[in-house]
Amino acid sequence: MSIQEAQVSRADFDQVMVPNYAPAGFIPVRGLGSRLWDQSGRELIDLSGGIAVNGLGHCHPALVEALTTQAHKLWHVSNVFTNEPALRLARKLTAATFADRVFFSNSGAEANEAALKLARKVASDRFGADKYEIISTINSFHGRTVFTVNVGGQPKYSEGFGPRPEGITHVLYNDLAAMEKAISERTCAVILEPIQGESGVLPAELAYLQGVRALCDKYNALLIFDEVQSGMGRTGKLFAHEHYGVTPDVLTTAKSLGGGFPISAMLTTNDYAQHLAVGTHGTTFGGNPLACAVGETVLDIINTPAVLDAVLAKGEYLRDKLRAIGEPYDLFEQVRGKGLLVGAVLNDKYKGKAGALMAAAERADLLVLVAGPDVVRFAPSLVIEQADLDEGLARFTRAVAEFVSQAQA
Numbered sequence: 001m002s003i004q005e006a007q008v009s010r011a012d013f014d015q016v017m018v019p020n021y022a023p024a025g026f027i028p029v030r031g032l033g034s035r036l037w038d039q040s041g042r043e044l045i046d047l048s049g050g051i052a053v054n055g056l057g058h059c060h061p062a063l064v065e066a067l068t069t070q071a072h073k074l075w076h077v078s079n080v081f082t083n084e085p086a087l088r089l090a091r092k093l094t095a096a097t098f099a100d101r102v103f104f105s106n107s108g109a110e111a112n113e114a115a116l117k118l119a120r121k122v123a124s125d126r127f128g129a130d131k132y133e134i135i136s137t138i139n140s141f142h143g144r145t146v147f148t149v150n151v152g153g154q155p156k157y158s159e160g161f162g163p164r165p166e167g168i169t170h171v172l173y174n175d176l177a178a179m180e181k182a183i184s185e186r187t188c189a190v191i192l193e194p195i196q197g198e199s200g201v202l203p204a205e206l207a208y209l210q211g212v213r214a215l216c217d218k219y220n221a222l223l224i225f226d227e228v229q230s231g232m233g234r235t236g237k238l239f240a241h242e243h244y245g246v247t248p249d250v251l252t253t254a255k256s257l258g259g260g261f262p263i264s265a266m267l268t269t270n271d272y273a274q275h276l277a278v279g280t281h282g283t284t285f286g287g288n289p290l291a292c293a294v295g296e297t298v299l300d301i302i303n304t305p306a307v308l309d310a311v312l313a314k315g316e317y318l319r320d321k322l323r324a325i326g327e328p329y330d331l332f333e334q335v336r337g338k339g340l341l342v343g344a345v346l347n348d349k350y351k352g353k354a355g356a357l358m359a360a361a362e363r364a365d366l367l368v369l370v371a372g373p374d375v376v377r378f379a380p381s382l383v384i385e386q387a388d389l390d391e392g393l394a395r396f397t398r399a400v401a402e403f404v405s406q407a408q409a
């Protein structure tokens with residue numbers, strides 16, 4: 001039997017894969033909308049959305065069509081040439097945002113890397129070599145390259161990888177006084193998630209974002225919003241910062257941009273973009289025709305009032321239902337988030353057990369996420385059918401009952 005025909009199972013993971021993940025015990029093989037099937041044919045409801053990536057669910061027909069149509073035309077031409085899907089997607093992204101210019105890459109970390117390199121280049125060109133400090137926030141997440149993992153504010157992810165890059169400071173999120181104390185003429189950029197995703201679905205306060213914007217203006221520092229997770233309609237606006245009316249100088253987005261096909265983007269203005277002149281930055285795969293054809297279709301579908309308004313309404317509905325499910329057990333301290341990025345924060349007596357609740361959900365044929373040890377996170381398809389959402393909530397109700405009885409045992 002050839003390798004291609006050979007049966008593979010979850011046990012193979014432990015033999016042939018680098019053990020940096022601990023995947024579930026089953027292997028998904030097929031998906032449609034908000035449903036997934038594993039090797040045994042078990043059907044699961046997916047309220048995790050591939051960690052906020054499958055913004056249009058699994059195998060959305062329009063995305064399948066866009067990908068396969070492009071697959072018959074052109075896959076890759078290198079950056080020696082430009083290509084039509086990239087130009088179309090860039091036109092649409094700039095028309096829909098504050099930005100004039102786009103740089104495409106393949107992952108959230110790479111988009112952030114580009115944003116941070118841009119900020120340092122702008123500062124170096126305009127103000128000289130001493131303006132390179134980057135301010136980030138505690139518990140933030142910006143990716144796993146050596147640079148972005150150090151910009152991120154979770155030391156457990158950056159320890160053990162040698163000397164840390166210089167010039168990165170971390171301050172408490174939503175603490176304007178701390179930002180004011182940290183920022184100076186040496187600061188080239190402040191990077192923030194408008195909603196901290198990985199560390200617990202924690203939204204920024206309005207006065208905080210407004211205050212940070214003013215500080216960045218005062219000190220000639222670029223304000224970078226990392227909307228890798230919160231962007232592309234996830235919160236009921238195309239980008240989460242639109243809820244606040246606070247505009248960044250640079251925005252990064254990824255996850256839902258390709259709906260499951262790898263693509264990311266860094267967006268900025270003409271004024272700043274000119275600093276990344278020919279030869280200053282690049283990537284082999286960024287902006288390839290397949291990814292951009294899919295991204296264009298994702299944007300066309302998501303960036304409509306009907307879809308975005310429905311995300312807001314479904315988010316309200318989901319949060320209300322989760323509060324009701326938790327109420328009899330006094331399970332949640334708070335159910336927070338915006339649109340369909342939702343975090344249910346466990347009460348004191350259940351702290352640290354988000355993973356156990358996620359496992360109980362899986363036994364009830366339901367996929368949810370955690371965001372740290374205390375928060376159960378939901379990031380379903382933005383176009384989830386009401387029936388799938390309700391079936392998912394029914395399964396979650398059963399999972400919660402099992403979880404609570406075990407936690408008390």
Ligand SMILES: *Cc1c(COP(=O)(O)O)cnc(C)c1O
Pocket residue numbers: 106107108109110112141142143144193197198226227228229230254255
């Ligand atoms: C997921 C995520 C990243 C990293 O994206 P990758 O595609 O894994 O590199 C960066 N920032 C935020 C806010 C994220 O949620």
